[in-house]
Amino acid sequence: HYDHTGAVKTIKEHYHIPVYAPLKDKIWMSDSVYNHWKEPIPVDQFVVENDKIEFEGLIFEVIETPGHSEGSTSLYCAPHLFTGDALFKESIGRTDFPFGNYQQLLDSITKKLYTLPDDTICYPGHGESTTIGHEKEHNPFTK
Structure with a gap:
């Protein structure tokens, strides 16, 4: 969503780095009605489940x-997991946006993210970091 994409063009141009985005969110990147920007967000490559992204010698696995x-x-490079707006410390992402789905989000967390090791460190799109183990025990939305 727009709260994560506002500086993409500036960062891409300043650091000369590629931009990756989920294929299933292509409409958010290309249509100003969805992304709230006046022009498309510059994406070099769209990614899907199990794709690997190499950056500065690190390999990140794409987890839809x-x-x-x-x-x-989410992007996983053990023991680090970048969860975007799926999983927060003791909370979950909103599902009231177009194409949001509450049950699908719960399934993504419990059937995919919760299969990772408990000591996996989660970095959400907002707020403090947490671990998979902490969320399994304390997240009221997934109990």
């Missing part, structure tokens, strides 16, 4: 975690 949006995606 739909629910917040159709293309919500």
Whole structure:
């Protein structure tokens, strides 16, 4: 969503780095009605489940975690997991946006993210970091 994409063009141009985005969220990147920007967001490559992204010698695995949006995606580079707006510390992402789906988000968390090791460190799109183990025990939305 727009709260995560506002500076993409500036960062891409300043650092000369590629931009990856979920294929299932292509409409958010290309249509100003959805992304709230006057022009498309510059994407170099769209990614899907199990794709690998190499950056500075690190390999990130793409894990599709739909629910917040159709293309919500988490990136895993053990022991680190970037969860975007799927999973927060003791909370979950909103599902009241177009294409959001509450049950799909819960399934993404419990059937995909919760299969990762308990000591996996989660970095959400907003707020403090947490771990998979902490969320399994304390997240009221997934109990």
